[in-house]
Amino acid sequence: MIEVQDLRKTYGDLVAVDGVSFRAPAGAIYGLLGPNGAGKSTTIGCLSGLVAPSAGRVSVCGHDVLSDGPAAKRALGVVPQELALYEDVSASDNLAYWGAAYGLRGAELKARVLEVLELVELADRAKEPVKGFSGGMKRRLNFGCGVVHRPAVLLLDEPTVGVDPQSRRKLLDLVRRFADEGACVLYTTHYMEEAEELCDRLAIVDHGKLLAEGTLAELRGELGERDLLRLSGRFEPEAARAALASFDGCEVVSAEPDALMLSMAGATRQLASLFGALDGAGAQVVETTLTQPNLESLFIKLTGRELRE
Ligand SMILES: Nc1ncnc2c1ncn2[C@@H]1O[C@H](COP(=O)(O)OP(=O)(O)OP(=O)(O)O)[C@@H](O)[C@H]1O
Ligand SMILES: [Mg+2]
Structure with missing residues (x-):
């Protein structure tokens, strides 16, 4: 569902992503685990079409992100590390905006907005402007905006940072449910425990390079x-x-x-x-x-x- 081949991204002399290759299948959670500056968001950006790769190929559901961008984008849901919310409008209007941007209309859009509000437990705050929300509530809504159109491929960039343990638990359960229902999930984190608990397969990245890759058991096996x-x-x-x-x-x-x-x-x-x-x-x-x-x-x-x- 996601294919990244020899991906490279440089900013001047800085090599943000240095020859990364991996494949993430449907129905599973693929993790990118690495510290600050490892190149996780840059990789996500190349997949979502926001960042132009310096070299290499990226495709989503068989659509090349560069040559077949619109088709690739239609399959994608993105939950960015930086909140992508309109602060002055309500939670439901934010969801409706993103749903409409991905082609949902009318009764379907309305129903889906209500459904997602329940999912991220913001139904009781649905009509309030987002600027009055706590950091954790905004994170949950940000997540909701990425999944409102039920994407086949979900890119999650550190979605639980700043979320309290209880909401985090629920978000992780939601992510698992999306994968179980058949979505391909790419999940970046610098929390080892999250990666260990959540990911079916993962890659350890540092300084733009993929240092190790496999299932948890395979990675543990590397340590003997x-x-x-x-x-x-x-x-x-x-x-x-x-x-x-x-x-x-x-x-x-x-x-x-x-x-x-x-x-x-x-x-x-x-x-x-x-x-x-x-x-x-x-x-x-x-x-x-x-x-x-x-x-x-x-x-x-x-x-x-x-x-x-
Ligand atoms: N637009 C940009 N211009 C210049 N350098 C950039 C830009 N975006 C990212 N970088 C650099 O690329 C490297 C990788 O950054 P990236 O944001 O991909 O890391 P990350 O793994 O997501 O880190 P974090 O865990 O802090 O979010 C960093 O050294 C960063 O400073
Ligand atoms: Mg990042």
Whole structure:
């Protein structure tokens, strides 16, 4: 349903998207997980036709976004990261505007607006101007505007930022329902937990590049049974690396004067001897955190950085 091939977008010297390829099928949620500036919104922009790619191909439902733009757009619903709402008009008028823009008319449009107001739980505020809404309410309405015409392909750009946990839960359930009903959903987020819970397949992106791609199980498989061990304190990075070199299956992800990150199999069994070796290398360990394989530890292993910095 979505096909992105060797997509590249540059702004002057800045490479926002650097050769990204993926396919997202119908009836599933495909995630793009990455930190600020990874190129998620730029990729979404290329799919929705708002951003002109510098190179590569993007298509939606078999329609090339560049050469067959109107057909591609008709299949799309977009929930942008920046709110796309008219502040001075009511929630229902916002929905009616977007519904009409996508070709809904008359009784069908009216019925669909009421339906979506219920879906995003704004039926009781339907007639109020949006400028009086809370941030979370605007987010929910923004979501509603993207789905009012029941698109076959839904692009969601960080739709839950600033939404309270309860509404977020409901939004995630709605997204799942759209996919179960057959839509192809592309979902960007920098929340690992969301990606882990929601996405059937996902790609980890950073600095415009796709670093890993697959189902959650496949991505976890890339880590093997390796735990991530984070140590804070005081270290001689080179001495620490040398001391750890003799440990079976221990990989130093990063070594700084105040922090070490290690990826290793069976870390708990080796902790005592590990501390012994670090002690011998003049290290002072203040705090230790052990994380079982998850998306966050995969991201750290791939980039040497935490997802949230
Ligand atoms: N119109 C533009 N002009 C110049 N640079 C841009 C423009 N749009 C995006 N960029 C740059 O491209 C890179 C990718 O930005 P993008 O918005 O796609 O990231 P993102 O993954 O969506 O990040 P965030 O999680 O913060 O929304 C960033 O370095 C950004 O500064
Ligand atoms: Mg973005």
